[in-house]
Amino acid sequence: MTSTARVHRLAVIRGDGIGPEVIDASLEVLGAAQSAFGFRAELTQISAGARHYLATGELWTPALQAQLRNHDAILFGAMGDPAVAPGILERGFILEMRRSFQQAVNLRPVKLYPGVTTPIAGLTPERCDIVIVRENTEGSYVGRGSTVHAGTPHAVAVQESVNTRMGVERVVEFAFRLAERRGGTLTLCHKKNILIEAGTLWQSTVDDVSARFPAVPVDYVHVDALCFYLPTTPERFNVIVTDNLFGDIITDLGAAIQGGLGVAASANLNLDGSGPSMFEAIHGSAPDIAGRGWANPIGAVLSTAMCLAHLGETDAARAIEAAAVHILAQLPAMAGPAMGLSTEELGREIARLVQSGAP
């Protein structure tokens, strides 16, 4: 390769628990992809998460925001520790990041890879290849609400879901484009018969945008019905677009169906260039198994592939996915001591495959 290598500046937040382990394995794979596909990843390791918070009291700070903005993408391990109260890191860091960098879309493939054990009887990879497009900045996640007479028998807690045409439209448009590329249906998942204000906005936006994508068939399924159909007839879905809260719920169900949190990848995508996108496995920090080398890094590796695809390194992304899927098919267990290979060994194996150009 005689031309100057393409350079991508990546911020790496390893985080807590198994976060560092799965990220280290991913970086091993990323290293192999660089030499094989002729790009360069400039990594900045950034300390953040539960341990960092416990040590410094810092969550999302203006300095961190400025530093991260200076990167093309963020690779994210996981955050969380029993010593940090629930909600602190979620609201104080993750939601701040999603909002600050306008990571409008949370993208989660629900794909059953060959050889992976799914809890769904008889499910085959051909029947389960879905992408869920979750709105990632508004809805019930805006943190709006109030409680009157708290702590008394007359307490009333009001929680608001705020949905804007702008916020919904950018996600819906993204989903249509994706469905068009995949040659699939777009399914809107909501509860419009009950949540009429939000549901009307979502449905009318889908109707409007649909006019620009005449080749994409559109469907609508209530969120409750979708939770019935997702495990029973996943072949019914191709691209699903939904709001922040419903997306949070159905993507975890999707992860269960595709064989567990160990394989599930995700992207938090900025669409307008105003900030970096973020890529993470959807599992948490799993403090119970941290430090043992039992964590499955495939979710993190596949998230790294999504990151490279986003940065235009399509060939590298494809090679990493193919290598990870190849290895996955040979794992006797999805995580734990029976996995056969340690987190680190798995990273090395996938890296080796990527480097050698096989499979």
Place this chain on the structure above:
Amino acid sequence: MTSTARVHRLAVIRGDGIGPEVIDASLEVLGAAQSAFGFRAELTQISAGARHYLATGELWTPALQAQLRNHDAILFGAMGDPAVAPGILERGFILEMRRSFQQAVNLRPVKLYPGVTTPIAGLTPERCDIVIVRENTEGSYVGRGSTVHAGTPHAVAVQESVNTRMGVERVVEFAFRLAERRGGTLTLCHKKNILIEAGTLWQSTVDDVSARFPAVPVDYVHVDALCFYLPTTPERFNVIVTDNLFGDIITDLGAAIQGGLGVAASANLNLDGSGPSMFEAIHGSAPDIAGRGWANPIGAVLSTAMCLAHLGETDAARAIEAAAVHILAQLPAMAGPAMGLSTEELGREIARLVQSGAP
């Protein structure tokens, strides 16, 4: 039996589609239970639902409310027809009924019965015996919200979830009593790390009521995680208490796990004597299979058993459940032409078992 028979006044709303079919089968079973267990059910057939609405324009009326209030319970088939716009019957009838009669609890057993085919690989009845207690009158179902700049690029739709200590406490108390009776754990399902106002009210109510039930272990699981665990490790749960919208979602997932909508029963319980409770299978009107005798009436029959249990006819309720479960184990399919017996024949078979005292 020489004493005067106990009399229960039941309003019967057969409704639309397969509603009348499954209700008729249930009434056959109810008839058998009456003679076998020495009570009398006085039935009032009430016309309501999609066809009634299309013919008369009437949904929930003061006259209907007065008439229904005069009954001890309501047996409900299903409502819905493609000719009625989505939301009309739900908001105009079902939610009105739940609110008017303060049907505070929506009770949904998620029980895998022996012989039933579940989509979950290797799941056994011992591992799946859960009751979901869903708040049924408030939360996101209050119909509060507003949209500004509708139909423009600046539209903003706000949807409110309203949660009162009174509404939450009565459901939580009910759930604790149920968990105590079942000797099981109580799991609160919410998303308190994000929905802090509502989540704090729910968690503090559970904490407070918990002090009165020291024998019941209490757990908390986020709704997204619950949708991961419900299909993978249902044995983790015994009684789950949750809000209206989360309950709507997780009970449909529960129905999928327990083998389909054909077996899933539910009760909409009034707890203060101010109105009748309502009992229905959780399936819809299924217009596509209506009129063919293919509908599985087991969900409706089990709902009728829940009704009788609620009215104090515990022995009859047990006998009906046992008979339905016995028959269920022998059905080759859950619904459709391969079910082996028609809706009507199934009703007759279960009735015969109830009458004969077997199994």
